[in-house]
Amino acid sequence: MSGPERPVRPDGDLDRPDHPLFSAVLRAGLEARTGTVVVDLSRVQTITADGMRGLLDCVRSLHETGGRLFLAAAPEAVAQLLRLTLVETGVQIFATVAEAQRAAPKAAAAVGAETADAPKTELERLRRETADLRGKLRSHPLIAQAQGILLERYRLDGPEPAFTLLKESSQAHNVKLRTLAAALVNVPRPEPGSALWFPDRVRRPAPALPLLPELETGGTNRGAVVKRVLHQAMETVGSGMGDLQLVDPARRLRMEQHHGFDQEFVDFFAVVGEGETPCAQAAERARHVMSDIATDRVFSDAARTLILSTGSRTVHSFPMTGGTGRVVGVFSLHVAQAGRSLTAGEERILTHLAGQSGAWLEWHEGTVVRDALEHLHQRATRDRGTPSAASGPPHG
Structure with missing residues (x-):
């Protein structure tokens, strides 16, 4: 018999996506009466990025069979990584195996009842959770780097206060946690002893979005605008x-919004480097790029096959350019007709839309995101003292 009464206990680091632990968990989930699998992580000292990818796939597969994963007894460093990455995913983390075993029957019964009553709804929820988990895994190294900067700069007591500062500033200004972390890592640090991070900043009103009149530009969050x-x-x-x-600080394109594509497509194109796709070409050239999916040499074989499987035959990519001329993003439109050109009217509307949205996004980055950084700096300074000169990129 498998399940919470007989925990799975891996020995050694979780350092590859096909680690034997994951197949053992799936077997235990199928055999368990309650559907809950308890994993004793007391002998695991490290989980690498490859190991975390394997865990993500394991969580998804276990959820699709109606199971639930409980992780227990992890060393503190491992537990901290898991808590940060798996927050609000349905995976529960316990200090001891005994605690996990006590919690398992009730939790498993609840999951089983929900799955029996509404299997399709539950499956969709679990798919969303898994997608969110993948996003958290991609964001974790950046957030951890931001925590490290805060620890050193403001002499905080540990990673948890640093994460709390990030989360509070993110929520107060309706800025994604990853966006705030990226800004913290890349924006020049405040002057040592300064009460303000940006003392000479002039706060400007949001630019208008005439093609989107239903949006109140000054009070709208970035997610609503890009959608x-x-x-x-x-x-x-x-x-x-x-x-x-x-566009992220490394000049890569990071997926922010999508419609009409499955999770495989979204995962494959989550981050795109220079020259890899028409959207990257549009960003590099700062102009509209039209591409025939079947024949354009810019695509790798894997990328071409995946895009063709969606029914797309032509893609039009438009760079979103701010008032300074800097490309801040790209939107791409896929159509089913091969060789489908845009009319003069369509291209004119899309060019204006790209320019207006680019100006707004540049304003948001320079105003709302910096408001969040200022909030974070003032809270940290008030709570812990003056910032150190040793952390973060220098002024320049």
């Missing part, structure tokens, strides 16, 4: 498939 931009762009050409990517 509406993408849908307006798709409506302009009558497309049911599209995505919008933002």
